[in-house]
Amino acid sequence: MLGARCEIVLNPDLKIGWVVLVNTTDFQFNRINDYIAGLVVPQYIEKPVTEPEKYVGTYTLEGGYDSLKIYLKDGRLYSTYLEKVLPDLPLSFSGSNSLKAVGYDGHAMEYQFTTGPGSAIKALTLNQLMWIKQ
Known part of the structure; x- marks a missing residue:
């Protein structure tokens, strides 16, 4: 018109x-x-979690058979997942609610986090397994 x-x-x-x-x-x-x-x-838009402290905690494998810890050391995040096999290197931010670690033969492992209300971390997906934050 x-x-x-x-x-x-x-x-x-x-x-x-x-x-x-x-x-x-x-x-x-x-x-x-x-x-x-x-x-x-x-x-x-879901806001990414960029404060390392929000990732720190114990994550239990869905079903309760195993657990891993993500902790701060010298201001960097580390994981106890396969700690006796993988190099002791810090995790790095790799996107929205995602961390990356050096895996076998230098291949990257992605830690994908699920958030809840207030951007609080609820769970972690790692190697196709779900880990619930305690």
Whole structure:
């Protein structure tokens, strides 16, 4: 319709969207959409845990057959997982709620953490096994 425009923006990954309606034919939707996205999108993105202290604790293998500890030493995170086999090297951050360790023959092992309310660590997935934080 002459003199009116609209634009619909959807983000299926975050399951959010918005509609901008204007009563003009000359409007910069990009600017308003960037502004709205800057306000709305951060509210729906899971915030990564970057404080090492939040990872520290004992993690019990689902089913209760084994456990491992993640601890701080000299400001760096370490794990007791296969500590007699793997090199004694610190873990490093490798993404959102993810740590990386040096595994066999230099291959990386990924520690993927699951968070709950308030970004508290609930569980760890390591080598396709689920470890529950105690």
